[in-house]
Amino acid sequence: MTVAPTRTRAAWPIVADGQYEGSRIPSPIPTVKTVPADFAERDDIMRVNFGPNHPSTHGVLRLIVDLDGEMVEGIEAIIGYLHTGFEKTMESKTWWKCVTYPERIDYVGYQNNELVFVLAVEKLLELEVPEKATWMRMLLCELNRIHSHLIYLGTSALELGAVSMFWYCFREREMILDLYEMVTGQRMHTRYFQIGGLAEDIPEGFYPECRKFVEWFPHALNDYLTLLDRNAIWLERTKGVGVLSASDAIALGQSGPNLRASGVDWDLRREQPYLAYNRVDFQVPVYTNGDVYDRYRVRMDEMRESNRIVDQCLRRLERMEGRPIIVDDRKVVLPPREELHTSMESLIHHFKIVTEGFRVPEGEVYVTIESPRGEQGCYVVSEGGPKPWRVHFRAPSFVALEATATCLHETLVADLIAIVGSLDAVMGDTDR
Amino acid sequence: MVKRLRDEGLSSERLLWPTKGPSRFEEELGVEEIERALGITTLEKAVRWAQTKSMWPDTFGLACCAIEMMAIVSSRYDIARFGMEAFRSSPRQADLLIVSGRVAHKMAAPIRQIYDQMLEPKWVIAMGACASSGGMFNNYTILQGVDRILPVDIYVPFCPPRPEALMEGILRLHEAHNAGVPPAYERRTVATS
């Protein structure tokens, strides 16, 4: 098999790569910025500890910062304060019980995390998911993307002093969670995606409610823009701060909005379509400066595009009344509830799946999706038994935090907060 | 040994059975009536009432529950109605520690330090299944319940609890404090067993 020849660095998908000369990745340790040698001897370098309990580190992140006055000269991030042992715990649960766990990893983009695991198991089982389930998954994932970006926007703005943004963002977040509650019964951590489809049919009255939200949300986005986009303090604090160049971002494995803000035109939803993303119309926003402001703009535009995708999903779904929501493979999928009272076979299948679980063929897969934070990967190894042998998640937040040291170039300590916020790391995702 | 409320000489019935009305002892004394008629109260009760109206939580988010904890400040739930909208970033200014999420062993020492830095009287709410009991994470890294290291006043179940559930926990805490239940650290250091 042949592989296409190497493209030059400026070739697609890199739209712009000239944010700064050369590379700013610290050497030799790419994630630790050390105080320059001529500084280290001076005794006015102050070492400050941020976290793990700090109101503006987005969770239990600990940063050890060397300050020269107000300037950040060195930084080291320490993570692991929220290590939950997902990967070990999932090895002792049956496949269908495991679905509950990935949501708690990235607890802001929970629906996408659930999706990646379910897709990985479906790939091993080679299941064909019904169309209605696919579109509904897409709808919920896009709502979840909006939810995630709203949390980013609310908390980042709060940290930079724009307190009212928090209330506006949480107003729309509540609307999204109401929709979630209507469909799944849970606000967060829904466990709505089953292996093979959806857990329940879409309730009556969901489409009109969702449509109301879709029609309302662009107005809300305009509200946000009015509040922030001409706000001199916000612009001052974000423009030109925490610049990351395209080639550094790629070398550091960045993905998602952080990568697109650095001028790389790359979105897995478009390049490597999963679900039915190749059947919807949406734009991939790309900005070229790579600073905090551009990361904010990418997320704002993404929310608008996500809203459009939700709209298109709704149009499809409204015509799919009564279609199946889950595959009809009784060896994998729980039988419908009402059958348990009438059919012996269904009862046996239910009992077998619930007690011992189903078996998944031997093999290993690595599935990636575009979660709100970037490339969310799931590596699953199956031994052929009822439990996974190894599950590993490629966490976009984990990778995003690696770029902290690179983004800090002649930065004030106050901008450190803006930068860490703009990378949008969720600590549960980072530590797993 | 776990001390019971009545060992403290407290009217536990009042908590468990709020509609029961005054006890026989109170009836004979007529305390309620005197208070109502004269508009007087004991200093202790007045202080307790004041404390419940400004019980400031620490800004301490751990995991999933932290998002729902943030939501109680938002406009729909508006914890300001109960005088608690002022989330304090410094533990020294906070009265209430809401442990919102799973606690890893690595995090245990920082949490205990934050708790020790808080000034008395102080309260702890274990929010969610993980903080209460370890929840679904029965493994090497997660502390099986934050009551191993902190005296917990109120446990809020669910995973994650709705904002309403957390508010219910907070209101129960207010109720208990108004009724004279001392904070958990006066009753025990940490959970037994």
Add this chain to the structure above:
Amino acid sequence: MTFSDLPGFVDQSEAYGERTVTIEAARIRDACEFARDELGFQVLSDLVATDYLNWGAKGVSGYIATSTGRDINFPMTQGMQTLPALKPTRFSVSYHLLAMRQPPERVRFKVWLEEGDSVPSVVSVWPTADWHEREQFDLMGIRFDGHPNLKRLIMDDDWEGHPLRKDYPQGGEPVRFSDAE
């Protein structure tokens, strides 16, 4: 240029639409550099180690679950339908690479390691490997030669053992009505 030109190429296979290329452990750094510069795999998406201790030891389900026949203490249903293919060594390290082009291409480089073996670090090829390698060192105990800062990342510095290994207990507390009781 094809995958068989990679330094240290051993073999390649395809399953579930994913290409796996096995590389000699000692030459993985060269192979990664080659893949980045010549084959266009600019991004290291993920780096993950797997412990295959007692892989396939559960046996097939049914009446041949144990050597003495079916053991009623171990329900027959806990085994597997067929015996999985044996693995060459205990540990594997998988490098998931991504080529940003149209259509995008992914490949998995795989090295096989025994307990105590070390593997060359790829931090000099992709800086993003820094934390990935530290995480795998921490949780799986794989040593990466040439890593500039190989110390624990997730667990406490004084933690003993590597939790994701199969011989490391899951920990926690016994729960009633479960296997662990």
